[in-house]
Amino acid sequence: GAGVSQSPSNKVTEKGKDVELRCDPISGHTALYWYRQSLGQGLEFLIYFQGNSAPDKSGLPSDRFSAERTGGSVSTLTIQRTQQEDSAVYLCASSSPAGESRTDTQYFGPGTRLTVL
Amino acid sequence: QQQVKQSPQSLIVQKGGISIINCAYENTAFDYFPWYQQFPGKGPALLIAIRPDVSEKKEGRFTISFNKSAKQFSLHIMDSQPGDSATYFCAASRGFGAGTALIFGKGTTLSVSS
Numbered sequence: 674g675a676g677v678s679q680s681p682s683n684k685v686t687e688k689g690k691d692v693e694l695r696c697d698p699i700s701g702h703t704a705l706y707w708y709r710q711s712l713g714q715g716l717e718f719l720i721y722f723q724g725n726s727a728p729d730k731s732g733l734p735s736d737r738f739s740a741e742r743t744g745g746s747v748s749t750l751t752i753q754r755t756q757q758e759d760s761a762v763y764l765c766a767s768s769s770p771a772g773e774s775r776t777d778t779q780y781f782g783p784g785t786r787l788t789v790l
Numbered sequence: 791q792q793q794v795k796q797s798p799q800s801l802i803v804q805k806g807g808i809s810i811i812n813c814a815y816e817n818t819a820f821d822y823f824p825w826y827q828q829f830p831g832k833g834p835a836l837l838i839a840i841r842p843d844v845s846e847k848k849e850g851r852f853t854i855s856f857n858k859s860a861k862q863f864s865l866h867i868m869d870s871q872p873g874d875s876a877t878y879f880c881a882a883s884r885g886f887g888a889g890t891a892l893i894f895g896k897g898t899t900l901s902v903s904s
Binding site: 713779 | 836883890893
């Protein structure tokens, strides 16, 4: 694909429901990141996957948040029992730090706007 | 504790003017300092980046100035244009080339008036 894609682009849910957000990284990128962007705030790191290594989950705000990456490609961010404060834009990025170019450029998707009513 | 502090929060510049956005960081282990540009409804896109072994990097109208001793870096946009109106984020990370999470500033909304 041409870039990082995310789905859905918008998600409205009720408080207490579970949601799943999907990210398709750039083909061949070994690293995948999830960030959260709240209104008026910068991007907040959530979780990072690199190849087959154990993910860095240090940014997850609570145990209601989890993510997995299947087959080293597609990733799903799951938020259980959503709360109103979870409302934000969830951004996914990928990079190829282990590739020949050894660049740290992170390429971002357009994000999923989550609204919890 | 905010590791990357960005200012100003918003900026209005006349067309043709110079836009300056400043960032300060705390962690001396950071070794990669990118600036990202974000338009409404889009994800951030890398604009320009610098590593601490140089004090300045220029790409077209965009320049990063880096002061390692002060732990500060800034973005200068020369000859600002209305198309530059966007939100700009500075960021920092450690372990360049290994792939690590970026720590972002809170962003600066730039408006360039025509």
